[in-house]
Amino acid sequence: MLKELMHLPEYHWLPDMVILDIETTGGSHLFDRITEIALVRIEGGEIVDTWQSLINPGRSIPMTITHLTGITDEMVKNAPTFAEIAATLYQYLEGVPLAAHNVRFDYGFLKAEYQRIEATLHLRTLCTVRLSRRMFPEHKGHGLDAIIRRHGLTTTARHRAMGDVILVLEYLEKARLALGSVCVIEHIKYLSQGPSLPVGLEQGVVDRIPDSPGVYMFFGETDLPIYIGKSVKLRSRILNHFSSDHSSAKEMRIAQEVKHIEYIQTAGELGALLLESKLIKDRQPIYNRMLRRSRQLQSIRLAETLNQTPWLTYISADQFDPANFDLMYGMFRTKKSAEKVIRQLAIEHQLCPRLLGIESGKGACFAYQLKRCTGVCAGKEPPEIHYLRLTQALISIRLKSWPYKGRIGIREVDKATGKTQVQIFDQWCHIATVDDEIQMDEARQSRFELNFDLDTYKLLAKALKSSLDIIKF
Incomplete structure (x- = not known):
């Protein structure tokens, strides 16, 4: 295979990395399996190793996938299983970042396959889709087909693992010729240092989110959120969504669909829980099925x-x-x-x-x-x-009777930011959130309609069992 790559330019300007591509039986690493792997390892500016193999996925390949990749059940019948090539593959991957076009897809499948043999794979990653977005922001399309058209690349092995690896190498060289090696390397270093994010999100978006209590909202292509969540550490929780080893198909779909993130800081966990519950009921995100249901109590x-x-x-x-x-x-x-x-x-x-x-x-x-x-x-x-x-x-x-003579406020303070909020309750109903003394005075003088909500009742009943800063009105 080294001979087949001799027509490619030297890569003395590139940092050490493995450029990899996989073909699979489908799009979910939870249910589908790898059918082919190919990689090129670059060290010291040279292609030092190449490796490729068909993989027996242990299941039939859908006809639609065969039409796309050309890989048939007959081709993989006598191929090794992933377990049989896992040790060899790891030798090629070890010690350098893993680069791939939409690396989350490839890395997610690799991690899932290693988990099935009770092994853990942990690598730094570089997404060449996101690299293209940073280098050529004036262009809309950054998939491999769009890059082929934009840079005038040619291939006879599209949707085969090694064919796509070679396309990524050629695209990196085209970028160097257009922008200069220093510029391309700076972009690579920036993306390699950060977490692996969905291709629709820029690195700086998550970097700007504080690691403090609050509620976050994921948006897809529309103005309606697809998912709403809460955490006492917003940035850490959001990054956890985007780990490449999703525990469920829902987590994977959310990561694939998210294009935009918004967040609202709170002073503590109780405020975040209350706000999350309210926003889910108001906005009805499709992936919050439990809390968004109508409460016919x-x-x-x-x-x-x-x-x-x-x-x-x-x-x-x-x-x-x-x-x-x-x-x-x-x-x-x-x-x-x-x-x-x-x-x-x-x-x-x-x-x-x-x-x-x-x-x-x-x-x-x-x-x-x-x-x-x-x-x-x-x-x-x-x-x-x-x-x-x-x-x-x-x-x-038996339901608990309201243990106070009237309203109470529960004060929360975020020690890191100094943000203070008071959540006001009466008869198990959440009636207001106040951020300062002026709002507090207004709340003392105002009359509120009591709207009972089961989730609020449960949250407050649990919170009252712990040590709280309670203000009595």
Whole structure:
């Protein structure tokens, strides 16, 4: 293969690196596998090694991929598996940055393959797509086909691993002739030092994000966010999204689609959690499926007297009154899930399903006939005793009454930036975020509508178990 590369110019101006390309059975390193690998290793300005191999992916190659690459199942049938070439490949990769066109794709597949054989691959990377964006910002397209057209490159092996490696080498030489070796090397050094980012993001975008508490929003091609998240260390969390070893297909899709990032700093984690929850409900990003769902909440209300039957009724979110939480039990996404819990409690504590409102009719209930009810419906147990046993059974799902006489504020301070915020609550409802004394005075004098939200209730109930700077109004 060294002879086949003799027509290429010398690369005495390039820093040490391995230029690599892979072909695969598809686009997801979580499900697809590598079918071919090729690389050229440059040291001291010379091509010192080349290596290529077909890889048996252990599965059939889709016809669409075969049409694109020309690699067939027959070609890879007797090829080595990745496990069989892993040690050899690592010798070529070790010690120098890995360069590839959209390096996140290639590096992600390589890391996934090494993980499958219980090995870890950790390399510095250089994305030649992002390199093209930096060197030729006046151009729109930076994929390999666009570069071929722009620089007048030719190949007879497009979408074969070594053919694409040679195209990257030729494109780097074209860039040197157009811009000078010093300029190209400066861009390479800048990108090699930073983290591996999606091709749609510039390095400086993430560099400017503080490593402090807050909420971040990922945008794709439109003005609507595709994902909203929070962290006490924004920059670190965002970079974690862009690691090349995504733990899920969703993480990989987010990294592939993101084109723009916005963020909002908060003074602490509670503020970030509250803001994240609100923004997700308001903006409905497609990759925040849990928090963005409509909350058709149900709770169970206990009758205040024995004469009110059934003793348990179901109330929806628009009927919630946090001031009467002492009579409310549980928060459920649906009425069906609430009924399921009550049926289970009835079985465990031998409670009458008729008095609990989960069975209709008169006289002795069916559970009594099965000896699963102690007989309040048949006059065998006093109603007062049965009611008392019901209240005891419900204790495990009882909602907490608001533990304060009125509003409270929870102050958070980011020690690194000095940013201070107070989150104001009343009856488990978040009513305001204030950033200074003027806003605090306005909040003290203002009346707020209480809108109960289950996520806020859970966040606050958990937060109140820890040490907080609480301000009482």
